[in-house]
Amino acid sequence: MVKSIPENTLRRLPQYLMVLKTLRAEGNYYVSSSDIAEAMQLNTVLVRKDLALVSHENGKPNQGRELSTIIKDIEAFLGYNTINEAVIVGVGMLGRALLSYQGFKEYGIDIILGFDENAEHPYTVNKTPIYHHKTMRNLIKRMHIQIGIIAVPKKVAQQVCDELIASGIKAIWNFAPVNLEVPREVYVHNENMAESLALIASKLKERS
Amino acid sequence: MVKSIPENTLRRLPQYLMVLKTLRAEGNYYVSSSDIAEAMQLNTVLVRKDLALVSHENGKPNQGRELSTIIKDIEAFLGYNTINEAVIVGVGMLGRALLSYQGFKEYGIDIILGFDENAEHPYTVNKTPIYHHKTMRNLIKRMHIQIGIIAVPKKVAQQVCDELIASGIKAIWNFAPVNLEVPREVYVHNENMAESLALIASKLKERS
DNA sequence: TAGATTGTTAATCGATTAACAATC
């Protein structure tokens, strides 16, 4: 009974979560689909359908949904309860920023190791140990880590990607501005700054 | 004749650009829609339609498109030639990472100022001057800057957002995990790590 | 000429929205 969920819904879920948590922090116990729809500028039916997909309890007519229940349901659905272990490759400015970000665990991901080609001697960034590149394949394999974060310059991104896959990595979060070539079974999520900038610039032009 | 372009196409454009530039670097002069489609795992017709939306020259049967022409067309469309000025608010780890990233200008954005509440005395990060928060409104107004980047902790994000809008900012690139409330005419683009993680975790689960 | 590739028209698919009966 693993319902396959539309990608757009998946994108909205974390946003629902943010809105719902804000409402809860403001002292509310129940929420209606129109409350959420208004905060997020969405259609109420869309909200109801999305929530129906992830929760097993129905909302109550004339009352809405219990905030804490729906929050728990979304978190469970997104896997925020089962922590996935990840490694990061590349500990430059961006890598450090990601390592310093305290909030990832909250989202079900824990960066337990970092690798960098300049790490002649192991060191730590924000308590995460950083090892030399050359130990990467071995360590990832032994620890059965599934998620790899690529935060290296674009020239070496494909190469790092290949190594990660050879080490058994199943999902890649790519911050390098390149189109990585991977086998079908590996999932790549591009954190593409260029894509964001494209959207921003175009909306700005559109509205002026 | 400002064609309104589907958002999905807009998202794909920077990726086309990456693929096309790689091909050019490999010494190619022409590209066919099937080459691109294969590299990006898309349908060839989709590629042709996307490219048709942004280029004014037609492709040539039995030959494809001239690489340099289509690259130029996409770049022009995405506004990479007209540089937009931006400010960044919050110069912590993330803010520094963004300021250190050399590549933004290439994408038509130039972060010309930063603001931080700890900047008692102005300083620079990677040659960008950082001023104290309190001078923000004044400076942004005088310089007619349109894009604001929010890289502050989530508790103060909404407040910073309000100030940016009061200063005349028209587009916001938000890295804080909150749903910002803004007037309709302001465009917000959320760089939502939680959203990315949601997609990654779910794909990982789906495939196991 | 034959073949590869194009752009376009029509068909399909999926996501969003509208309409509405059910119910706390």
Add this chain to the structure above:
DNA sequence: TAGATTGTTAATCGATTAACAATC
């Protein structure tokens, strides 16, 4: 009870894909 809100079925809308004639 009346009203607000729900979930569901049908309609709409838009994006993707299939089919195909045109052409270098």
